[in-house]
Amino acid sequence: MDYHGQKLSENLFYYIIILFGSIGWIYGYILQDFTYVFYSWSVGVAISIVLCVPDWPIYNRHPIKWLESIPDRDESDDEGETKKNK
Amino acid sequence: MHTVWVRLNAVVFFGLTVLLCLSILAAISKIGHASRHKPVIHKLDLKTLKSLKNHGGVDRALLSFDLHADMNPAFHWNIKQLFVYVVATYATPVNPKNQVVLWDRIVEATDPPSKKVIDERDVFVKYGLVDQGADLRGKEVELRLMWDHMPLTGALYAGEQEAEGASKFALPGEYQ
Numbered sequence: 001m002d003y004h005g006q007k008l009s010e011n012l013f014y015y016i017i018i019l020f021g022s023i024g025w026i027y028g029y030i031l032q033d034f035t036y037v038f039y040s041w042s043v044g045v046a047i048s049i050v051l052c053v054p055d056w057p058i059y060n061r062h063p064i065k066w067l068e069s070i071p072d073r074d075e076s077d078d079e080g081e082t083k084k085n086k
Numbered sequence: 087m088h089t090v091w092v093r094l095n096a097v098v099f100f101g102l103t104v105l106l107c108l109s110i111l112a113a114i115s116k117i118g119h120a121s122r123h124k125p126v127i128h129k130l131d132l133k134t135l136k137s138l139k140n141h142g143g144v145d146r147a148l149l150s151f152d153l154h155a156d157m158n159p160a161f162h163w164n165i166k167q168l169f170v171y172v173v174a175t176y177a178t179p180v181n182p183k184n185q186v187v188l189w190d191r192i193v194e195a196t197d198p199p200s201k202k203v204i205d206e207r208d209v210f211v212k213y214g215l216v217d218q219g220a221d222l223r224g225k226e227v228e229l230r231l232m233w234d235h236m237p238l239t240g241a242l243y244a245g246e247q248e249a250e251g252a253s254k255f256a257l258p259g260e261y262q
Contacts, residue, residue: 018104052097
């Protein structure tokens with residue numbers, strides 16, 4: 001998962017869990033039953049796990065641009081002496 | 087957030103933190119409920135005194151009582167169960183205030199509203215009225231209903247019947 005993907009994944013599960021939790025809380029408050037809070041919360045966590053944990057393609061749209069490898073890099077000495085191979 | 091395991095850990099523990107906050111908010115939402123909604127104690131009276139005897143220097147009275155109490159108003163979404171008990175209070179020269187539990191019952195939030203009303207006649211005591219000494223004869227005993235609220239989130243807190251509504255009876259002057 002690239003950096004943009006990680007950020008997207010994290011924001012997504014923050015919003016999902018808080019949203020499901022809050023809606024469940026309001027419904028539970030009206031009905032005076034905490035069970036609704038718990039069920040709504042667990043649905044939110046389940047959805048978040050499916051959406052945010054696996055390495056889905058949407059999370060790999062900004063792959064890290066690595067630098068080009070430097071060509072012909074042998075184990076040369078620090079002094080810069082060139083080795084003459086046989 | 088760089089491996090599946092790190093992300094799974096993040097989601098699960100964030101979820102648990104949110105659940106903790108929701109639980110605490112639910113508890114806060116019900117502060118003051120107990121003072122506004124009180125169970126209705128219709129009746130708590132002595133029915134019959136079966137015996138008042140002395141065993142090994144210790145007095146014990148066995149009796150039955152009538153109880154009719156509606157515990158529904160005490161319940162709200164942060165209550166798991168109520169621990170309801172009948173208390174007998176009396177005074178002796180040795181101990182100015184004695185409180186003895188005669189009977190108890192657990193009333194759960196998952197019980198139907200009809201089961202949250204305790205309506206029983208001629209209930210025999212679960213635990214005898216036992217004195218620390220031999221001072222029960224002729225004493226006036228007050229019967230009072232008390233209960234503990236056991237919340238889902240938060241500390242246990244007590245509730246009790248109004249003092250004015252509590253019934254009293256006198257124990258006989260002689261053993262019987």
